[in-house]
Amino acid sequence: MDTLPALHTGTPRSERGFITPVEGLEIPFGLVEGAAPGPILLVTAGVHGSEYCSIEAALRLMGQAPDGLAGTILVLPILNPSGFRQRSIYVMPEDGRNLNRMFPGRPDGTLSERLADWLVTKIYPQADAYLDLHGGDLSEALAPFSLFPSGSEASQALAIAFGLPVSVAAGGEGYTINAAGRLGVPSLIAEVGGNGLWDEAGVTAMTAGIDRALHHLGMIPGPVPAAPQERPRMVTMWVPAAGADGLWYPATEIGQTVAAGDVLGEIRDVFGAVRETIRSQQDGFILYRLSSLAVNRGEALLGVGTPLQN
Numbered sequence: 001m002d003t004l005p006a007l008h009t010g011t012p013r014s015e016r017g018f019i020t021p022v023e024g025l026e027i028p029f030g031l032v033e034g035a036a037p038g039p040i041l042l043v044t045a046g047v048h049g050s051e052y053c054s055i056e057a058a059l060r061l062m063g064q065a066p067d068g069l070a071g072t073i074l075v076l077p078i079l080n081p082s083g084f085r086q087r088s089i090y091v092m093p094e095d096g097r098n099l100n101r102m103f104p105g106r107p108d109g110t111l112s113e114r115l116a117d118w119l120v121t122k123i124y125p126q127a128d129a130y131l132d133l134h135g136g137d138l139s140e141a142l143a144p145f146s147l148f149p150s151g152s153e154a155s156q157a158l159a160i161a162f163g164l165p166v167s168v169a170a171g172g173e174g175y176t177i178n179a180a181g182r183l184g185v186p187s188l189i190a191e192v193g194g195n196g197l198w199d200e201a202g203v204t205a206m207t208a209g210i211d212r213a214l215h216h217l218g219m220i221p222g223p224v225p226a227a228p229q230e231r232p233r234m235v236t237m238w239v240p241a242a243g244a245d246g247l248w249y250p251a252t253e254i255g256q257t258v259a260a261g262d263v264l265g266e267i268r269d270v271f272g273a274v275r276e277t278i279r280s281q282q283d284g285f286i287l288y289r290l291s292s293l294a295v296n297r298g299e300a301l302l303g304v305g306t307p308l309q310n
């Protein structure tokens with residue numbers, strides 16, 4: 001199948017199957033249309049194939065009953081199936097690229113560029129809201145947070161409704177939510193879990209956020225699970241990249257408060273000589289960090305969240 005079924009037919013239904021968005025790539029989909037009219041919510045996961053709480057939450061969402069649902073939920077739970085099967089970190093194995101840096105993509109590019117282009121031209125324009133589910137990758141540890149495209153009030157409201165404890169007003173280019181946000185689609189990335197682990201608590205944290213988003217959009221009646229706090233801490237995020245290959249010795253824990261100038265970690269060679277000392281450029285706290293001993297030049301080492309006035 002090259003094209004998805006119609007998202008709105010007026011008949012409540014649940015469909016699932018596989019679609020080939022670009023040649024050489026087959027991905028699963030789930031579609032649930034409710035009995036009442038309403039928005040179209042797009043939910044993607046598995047952009048990074050080893051972020052399991054997000055993938056499991058998306059798979060469970062495909063089982064949502066059409067009864068009591070207003071509008072349509074379209075779920076693409078594993079966008080990077082080769083990465084899922086091969087337990088890859090960051091990239092689509094076919095082209096070695098990080099799909100979440102490839103947006104808006106190119107129709108004549110590599111596989112990840114073509115997949116990004118398909119999402120931007122065929123799927124995002126149909127959505128009224130978008131949740132892209134992630135977590136720490138196989139080599140990353142984190143405490144739950146969300147990101148939304150900075151400056152989009154509707155996206156920020158969606159992030160507040162989703163209810164993870166921290167929310168990042170994110171800039172930058174190449175990401176799913178920036179591309180969708182540019183099309184006017186309220187969007188967020190949700191980050192739960194990491195290090196290749198998944199458990200019921202992590203999956204439930206994600207599914208509870210999805211339920212709160214569905215309620216916020218008027219797609220399901222309440223009550224929904226309460227968020228762990230009234231409002232997320234709103235932050236900006238600074239992410240230093242490794243300046244050298246080597247071994248990564250972090251000096252801070254997830255959640256730890258740091259000040260500008262504090263040492264966040266060191267990259268050393270195999271004999272212990274320091275190749276790079278990473279100092280914070282910001283006051284804030286640690287949102288996530290690389291947890292592997294091995295580090296390669298250019299990789300994200302950690303994220304420092306700096307609270308916004310709100």
Ligand SMILES: [Zn+2]
Nearest residue numbers: 048051134135
């Ligand atoms: Zn990810």
